Amino acid sequence: MKPPSTTLTAQELEIMKVVWRLEKATVRAVYEVLLDRRKIAYTTVMTMMKILEQKKYLSKTQDEKAYVYTPSVPRNQVIRGMVREFVDRVFNGAAEPLVAHLVEDRKLSEKDLREITRMIRANSEGSKK
Amino acid sequence: MKPPSTTLTAQELEIMKVVWRLEKATVRAVYEVLLDRRKIAYTTVMTMMKILEQKKYLSKTQDEKAYVYTPSVPRNQVIRGMVREFVDRVFNGAAEPLVAHLVEDRKLSEKDLREITRMIRANSEGSKK
DNA sequence: TATTTCGTACTAACTTATTAGTATGAAGCC
DNA sequence: GGCTTCATACTAATAAGTTAGTACGAAATA
Structure with missing residues (x-):
């Protein structure tokens, strides 16, 4: 069952x-x-x-x-699957509320923010063909 | 067991x-x-x-x-506990790698970034007494 | 060579989680 | 009043996960 x-x-x-x-x-x-x-x-x-x-x-x-x-499965791939499952199960697929919780819980600082900004920029950069 | x-x-x-x-x-x-x-x-x-x-x-x-x-327990409190447990279990307590995965998985966009920035600012603002 | 060490296969016990059936009683309807 | 509906309590069955013991063979060693 x-x-x-x-x-x-x-x-x-x-x-x-x-x-x-x-x-x-x-x-x-x-x-x-x-x-x-x-x-x-x-x-x-x-x-x-x-x-x-x-x-x-x-x-x-x-x-x-x-x-x-x-x-036989790379670390990143497995972890990504776990993150996906968690976001789906707990936040119905929306990542932003998860990040909101991290911020409230002070798990993300200004320093992290700069890092995240850099990541997002790099990521969206890499996507424009 | x-x-x-x-x-x-x-x-x-x-x-x-x-x-x-x-x-x-x-x-x-x-x-x-x-x-x-x-x-x-x-x-x-x-x-x-x-x-x-x-x-x-x-x-x-x-x-x-x-x-x-x-x-008997507010939603935010329960979800926060789940996020904590997940971050501890999967990322050994570090939130930044989790966000990195969200970015890579394109679950976070530029628009989300602006929202997150706002949140972090508001959050660190509120903390300086 | 006898014995200890190491490795595997097989088996087992136990817990939690999940799902649902059955018995029973109260309330409402015909 | 008898029958259906609905609610609860109790019980149970099954699956998955977790932990570890036992048997047994091979290798190392004393």
């Missing part, structure tokens, strides 16, 4: 972040990074990475000893 | 949106709005609203016939 989420769950994202950063990683490598933050079992990480492989977010190749996992 | 989410789930949010809009609503009223969009049982809506009441997002008062539910 519950629809399968099209985007990454919190835990899946946590693992993907590690693999994106390392570019390629064994279960053990990811496990050790996560262990620094919280108590978690090796097999838990393994299960999660297997799921991520099934979901096509990771692909694995057999190395000497263990599988080496690499991201 | 799975931590209870501190923010609203997709379905809970959908219901809260309706109640915020109506300001106060019976199960039936919400049910009818939702039914316009998708197939759903009356009792499903009832269950969800009861859960939202337990989670303190709604409070109910007995009317003549049925319970009347009202939001």
Whole structure:
């Protein structure tokens, strides 16, 4: 009854972040990074990475000893999907109210504004053919 | 093992949106709005609203016939919490990369930029005591 | 060589979320 | 008064997500 989420769950994202950063990683490598933050079992990480492989977010190749996992979807693309889903779900697709909240919450400063301005200019610049 | 989410789930949010809009609503009223969009049982809506009441997002008062539910947390506050959680989870708390994605995805235009500029100005204005 | 280490596959337990059926009682209608 | 409508409470079933244990084989090591 519950629809399968099209985007990454919190835990899946946590693992993907590690693999994106390392570019390629064994279960053990990811496990050790996560262990620094919280108590978690090796097999838990393994299960999660297997799921991520099934979901096509990771692909694995057999190395000497263990599988080496690499991201099969680039970070930007996945994050963009998550942002889209969030904007749709919470703000019915409108980005501006989201930014309004960021401003109110003082997560965006004048300095950020200058950066954003630059980005928008560059972006609309690049679009005129 | 799975931590209870501190923010609203997709379905809970959908219901809260309706109640915020109506300001106060019976199960039936919400049910009818939702039914316009998708197939759903009356009792499903009832269950969800009861859960939202337990989670303190709604409070109910007995009317003549049925319970009347009202939001116990203002819309802005709830949405702000969701934005915070999202920014923390996906961008480790940094808002600027989120905006960068919105720009790249062309969800923000020059027109939005002017609005945002105005907002930030007004916001930083209000903060200098 | 015996044992410890490491890796995988398989299985399992448990939680939350989601959806809805059934029982029951009150109110309104014919 | 009997039947339909509507509301609630209780219960349940299913799916997805999360976490981790066990079995077992291979490799390293003492």
